[in-house]
Every structure is written in structure tokens, then in C-alpha cells.
Amino acid sequence: MMKSSWYSKAKSWLTGGAIAATALAAALSSPVKAQSWDDTVAAAKKEGKVVFYNNLQPNGIEPLLQKFRDKYPEIQTEQIRLGSNPLIERFQTEFNSGRHIADVFITFPDERVTEGMKQGWMAQWTPPELSNFPAGVNQNNMLFTLQYAREAIIWNKGLVKDSEAPKEWADLFDPKWKGKVGMNPPWRSVSIQQIVAFWEDKGFPDAAEKLKANEVRFFEGSGGIIQAVIRGDVRVAELTDLPLNPLLEDGAPIGYVYPKSGTTSSANVAFVAKNAPHPNAARVFLNWLMTKEGQEALQQYGGLSVTRNGIPPLSKLPATSQLSNVVSGEEILTPERQKKIVEHWRTVFGVR
DSSP states (O other), X not given: OOOOHHHHHHHHXXXXXXXXXXXXXXXXXXXXXXXXXXXXXXXXXXXXXXXXXXXXXXXXXXXXXXXXXXXXXXXXXXXXXXXXXXXXXXXXXXXXXXXXXXXXXXXXXXXXXXXXXXXXXXXXXXXXXXXXSOXXXXXXXXXEEEEEEEEEEEEETTTSOGGGSOOSGGGGGOGGGTTOEEEOOTTTOHHHHHHHHHHHHTTOTTHHHHHHHTTOEEOSHHHHHHHHHHHTSOSEEEEESTTHHHHXXXXXXXXXXXXXXXXXXXXXXXXXBTTOSSHHHHHHHHHHHTSHHHHHHHHHHHOSEEOSTTOOOOSSSOOGGGSSSEEEHHXXXXXXXXXXXXXXXXXXXXXX
16 A cells, blocks of 8 residues: 655655664764863963952052063963952953943952852862862862961061061050051951951951041052052051062062961962853963962062972962961951941041
8 A cells, every 4th residue: 555645755854853863862962072271272262361350469569460461472361450349349240230341350358249159250170270279268169278378467667667667556556656557447457457357356346446546547458558658658567468479579678577466367268250251361361360470470579479389489478377366357257247347447537
């Protein structure tokens, strides 16, 4: 019996569908070949650009980026430098509005960065250089600790004798320094919020009132603070030690002390933005910061000790292990405490 034309068409459709389904199943079961690092580098060179959001000491950023461009001349660099608090706020605002500008981000973190990890701020990947670091620097293959800063007291050696310089945090409240004390305002920097929390724990819950009475002067960032001390605008200051080592190497007339009562340390963490406009260039840049060359450049120009195994310590400053009672600022600055500190200092100084 002659089979109908519709039967032939149906048989053909079913046979073709079965073949297609088999091919699809085979494709789905086949492992997808991961992009090699050479492929990533090649793609980065085609992207030709990386945008770097950072809180590094201002004078060192361009020399650092030039070192990277020497290694990868095909990749141009752009950078935005802000204090840690406004930098986090800027990235958060851009992310929430769907504006993705940053490729690589480095700053002192607070709970917004931790929450950002859950909200999709960060790409998950494994830098090839990660094996050269202690395990503690890596959070979920997303967030990597590259440096540590500490809080110190500094003074102008031409204007203040070492023997008369403040040695403890309480000395900054001494009326003899009235109008001569400088610091970075707590509403600008997470690291300053952390040392304020430390002061509270040491029995100075009224540090804002004491410093206001002492006519403390505020300057923008660690670079602004140390330049103000060098110029003599103020004689002593509280400082996040970002710019201290490079300027000591240059012979700046600065004295310093890490008080024996203790200080806080701040982790400088980095990540590749999940929605980075230049994702391959971002990976190449952050991985370069983790190479021996990149870590040495970051330490030299960024002014902070780095975390890669085998990198010599800073040339002019003691290792953290040599300091007394170093407390992790991130551990003592809870979100509630951070908000309370910022609001209190803004109120005391009439800043909104």
C-alpha cells in the first residue's frame, strides 16, 4: 500500500528532530573549553583600556599605572581617585543605577563592600598569581586583600622636637596643640572611622568634642594631611600611613609614631567588577597588581606593605608584626557603629 505524503513528511520531521535533539544533548554534555590566560591577555589588548577606581596615595598612582603600561602598552589606563567612603558610595550608586564604569576597584572596605559581594558587584575568577599569596587574602575568589595600612601620629620635625612630639592618641587632645592638629575627617574615610572606634574602646568617646575644642583642622585624604604637616599648616596630625614611606624615602622632615597603646590596621581590597566594560583588561590589570613586579610597584608607589609572599618590607616603616596592639579596624567597625560615628562627628562639627 502506498503511504500518504503526510506520513512521509511526518517521518522525515521526526527523524530530523531526533537527530537535532541528539546533537543538542551531545553539545550540552560536552565540557565548554575555559578561556586560557593567553586568550584573556589577547582579548584585553583588543579591549585596549582599563578603568581603575582607587584610594591610593595620589602621587603614586600615575607611576604605578605607567609600570603597567610598560608591560602592556596596548592597554590604556583611566583612574578615579577618591577617599574610601565616597569611592564606595560612587560605585554603589553607579551599580544600582545600571551605570557600569569601573573595571577594577581597590579601597578600604566596610559592610557595603561585603553586601556588594552578595549583590553581584564582583566577578568570580581565579587570578593566575593567587597561588603566591597566603590563603587569607582571598574571599570567595572575588575579593583580594593586596595591602594593609596602619594609623599613626606624625609631626613636622622642623617645628616640633621629637622629645616634645605627641606619642599617644590622648596627646592630640592636649591644649598645647590647639590649632596645630590636623586629620582626615571621619565622614570621608573608613580607616578614620575605624581609629575613632578604637579611641572609643580606649576610653575616648568624646574625641570629636575634644578635637573641636583643640581647633583641629581637616584636610582631604592622607596626601593632604601629610602635605599640610610638611608646609607647617599644622604641626602634628593623625595619619593613615599611605603616603608616609615614599615621603620618608625622599627625605621629608617628618617624625612618626605608632602609639604603644595600639592602633588599627585597614585592609586594602581589590576586585574586578562583574559588569566591567573591559572585563579581560580588568583581569589582566588586577593579576598584574598581584605579580612580583606589580606588588613591588604597589608598595613603592602606593606606600603600603603588600601581601604577596616574599616581598621585602617597607624601607622606612616597621612591619605590622613589630607594632603594639594592632587591631583590625574592619572587625571593630560594625555598620551601626559606623553610622553613629559619622553622624556624631558631623553634628559636632556642623557638617552636613
